[in-house]
Amino acid sequence: MGLTSTTVLALAVLCTVLLTILVVWLWPRLAAQSWRPILGRVGLLCAVQLLLFSSVGLAANNTFLFYGSWADLFGQQEGVGVLDAKSAGSPGVKxxxxxxxxxxxxxxxxxxxxxxxxxxQGERSRIVSPAYVYLPPEYFQKGYEKKSFPAMVVLTGFPGTAENLLKGLKYPKTAWTLAKQKKTQPMILVMMRPTVAPPRNTQCIDIPGGPQTETFFAKDLPQAISGTYRVGTKARNWAFIGDSTGGYCALKIALEHPEAYAAGVGLSADYKPDVDMDSGDLFHGNRHEQNRSDLLWSLDHLPQGNSSFLVTTSQQGESNLKETQKFIAKVKKPAHVSSITLDSGGHNFNTWLREIPPSLEWLSKRLTAA
Known part of the structure; x- marks a missing residue:
């Protein structure tokens, strides 16, 4: 049974309830002060606490989808295999x-x-990663057989799974609804997590001697998708959106690769990478790449292309308010920046669900089909 299975959660809750009843029934028998009854009481209490925390953890994971499988939870990479270009239909996609x-x-x-x-599978980076691709109804309709569609890469945060984007944040349903209401054009969504070399949090950086994550998102992914689906290859055909770590990736790639992406949206974004036990050494002493990974430094020191950015934050509940304001102030022509600042909203799904619809509308106005 999978980690996110409702059966697993139900069993954990049932075991917690049954063990609690057993503890109440056995407690009088374990009231003696000798070492065996004391050990029994301690053991039962620890077991109840373990089951209780497991039930709460499973419920939270089913709600927010931090981990998609047991292997993901325990940090074991789930390989998707080496792709066979002949059987895939096009190089790099299966x-x-x-x-x-x-x-x-x-x-x-x-x-x-x-x-x-x-x-x-990235041609340059050699990174292999799963993704979900949302194709709008028009993609399958008569009369649209030769029509191309704009596309956007959608990233969740870290830790997190691509399923967050389908179930928790409802990107396909939102895109379908907005297009139905004529608020956006039909768009293709490529939904992923930023951790394309799990369990390491590579944060869309080309790591010396390690995963070339920036290359994967900036070059390999658009090439592979355009070679498989009816998506153009120009920057005006592509956008990037993400939350938290995924938001940092969206802004970083759009900022540093205006030749590939016309726009980037950072929902509650970070503005520089976290270097910790999840990331490992990202730069190996390369000071230029370390500076370049700081988006505020890049805006001050590197040329700004003809890119559009949308950043979101809130007056209360978000820790990135001041950094977001600095980002807005540093964007100069030919780049453009817009923002959403909520009165209140935490770093969570409820906040991002409020920001995603206007963000997709904003992106739709900045993209064209091939």
Whole structure:
């Protein structure tokens, strides 16, 4: 049974309740002061606490999807295999499965669209990572067979799984609804987590002697997707959006690669990478790359391209308010910046669910089909 299975959660809760009843029933028998009854009481209390914390942890994980599997939880990389270009249909992409979108008419792709799970192998970075691709209904409709669509890369934070973007943050459903309401154009979403070399938090940086994550997102991913789906290869065909660590990646890639992405949206974004036990040594003494990874430094010291940025924060509940204000102040022409500042909102799904619809509308106005 999978980590996010409701059966696993139900069993954990049931075991907690049964063991609690057992403790109440056995407690009088363990009231003696000799070492065996004392050891029994301690053991039962520890067992109840362990099951209780497991139930709470499973419930929280099912809600926020921090980890998608047991292997993910214990830091064991789940390889997706080496891709066979001949069987994949195009170099770098392999179709793994398909699923419906949680919208009316989900049974027919021409009405509800479709989500495809794929594996992407970077030609330059050699990174292999799973992704979910949302294809809008128009992609399957008669008369659109030769039409291209704009695309955006969507990243969750760290730790987190790509399933967050489908279930928790509801990106496909939101994109479908906004297009249905004529508030956005139909767009393709490429949904991933920033941790493309799990369990390491590489934060979209090309690590010397390690994963070339920036290269993967800036070059390999657009090339692989454009070679498989009807998406253009120009910057105006591509955008990047993410939350937290994913928001840092979105701003970093759009800032440093205006030739690849026309726009970047950072929801509650970080503005420089966290170097800790999850990331390991990201720079290996390369001072220029360390400075360049600081987005505020980059805005001051590197040329700014014709990119558009949208950053979000809140007056209360977010720790990035001052850094966001600094980012806004440092963006200069030909780049452009917009912002959303909520009165209150924490670093969580509820806040991002309020910010995603206007962000997608903002992005739609800045993208064109090929």
């Amino acid at each position: 179709l793994i499965g398909k699923q419906k979108v949680d919208v009316p008419g989900a049974g027919k792709p021409s009405i509800g669209g479709e989500v495809q799970k794929i594996a992407v």
